[in-house]
Amino acid sequence: MAMEEAIRMDTLIDQKVEDGVFMTDAVKQVSALSEFKLKGLRNIQKEEYVRAKTLQFAHALEENQFLKAKVLRKLPQFEVDDATVEMYQDGVKSAINQRAGNLVALKDGDNFRKVVRGFGDDIQRDRMQVDDEALKAPEIQGPIQKDLVASFKYHNTISPEAFAKDRDRLVKMGIVDAGEINKLPEIQTFARDRMVGSFNYHNTISPEAFACERDALTNIGVLSAGEINKLPAIQDAAKGMLVRSVKYHNTISPEQFGKERDAFVNLGLFDAAEVISFLRCNQRSRTC
Structure with missing residues (x-):
């Protein structure tokens, strides 16, 4: 059920983007549809809602659609209670760390850099489940170091x-x-x-x-x-x-x-x- 809902949402979002709607607006418009809103306040309904949203977020990360993932990162506060938000955030953090760890294992430094740049506050070294050797590989360190060199040159002696x-x-x-x-x-x-x-x-x-x-x-x-x-x-x-x-x-x-x-x-x-x-x-x- 959750997987089907996530797929339907993704399909509608992608269609809107193809029609020229900005990603941010496309996600908001589709999320506002009644069929994708929280159906009730019972725990099982909350869990199903969060599962669908988490799967959708994780799929965006897997496809390296980082802008979409960034928009999906935050649930509309007016639609859900704090407990549901917290449940979703836990799932999102797990997805971020899992994707970061997978990218390290794949030696995909460029996309790892993008995950770090976009979701770095949620990344925890132990949750990525990668060893030091993999993390220190040139394919991973190179893009990260390139970003930091660019940061230093941009801010230089001014800040x-x-x-x-x-x-x-x-x-x-x-x-x-x-x-x-x-x-x-x-x-x-x-x-x-x-x-x-x-x-x-x-x-x-x-x-x-x-x-x-x-x-x-x-x-x-x-x-x-x-x-x-x-x-x-x-x-x-x-x-x-x-x-x-x-x-x-x-x-x-x-x-x-x-x-x-x-x-x-x-x-x-x-x-x-x-x-x-x-x-x-x-x-x-x-x-x-």
Whole structure:
């Protein structure tokens, strides 16, 4: 009975989509039909209703119809009581974890990534019933890592905490290790390039803005402040800025040079003795 109802609903939804109705609207329209509503409040009626809805949801996942599954994920609250909703949610979570586990076993990393992206809050490592070796397979890790690299590049130095949220969500599921993600070559290269760009952009005018962006990356564990400060491109740029600063301010406003020098010292780029040393070298036209 439940299977027949699920099949009828799916058929009607697919027909509406073929006729040009958006998936979200198609699901709502079909679900609103009286034949697919909860028939009564007796336990057996609730169970039959939930079984049909769960089968329909699970079938959408099996067919990789993730948009449909996303719409089916939530029952219309005004039609059912809390107990029925809870019963359905339990069935849905089981279906999500079962499908995620099957995709790992099949090494279907692309669709696994989509399940994680769409239903990650419901995924539990132990309920997927997969071993570590299967989960760490390149076919699975590759698409997941690609998503996280894209997240890092999108949020970059403006909101790295948003990337950290995406990363930590997957860590919580037991799918990735935060340290391994932070050290991915693409993330490391992009982070370093962004830091060099940030330093060159803010230079002696607003080094504190560079410090904020640097510290944000440090806080999520991608790079340490020391690693960023000692990047050759940042060191060379900082030395060049201070050389130009001392020449520009000269004896007219040496206190302004002092402020710019102290700002860089406070950032941890150099200590005062290092600044004196390379400025002297520059005056003597020596390579230091």
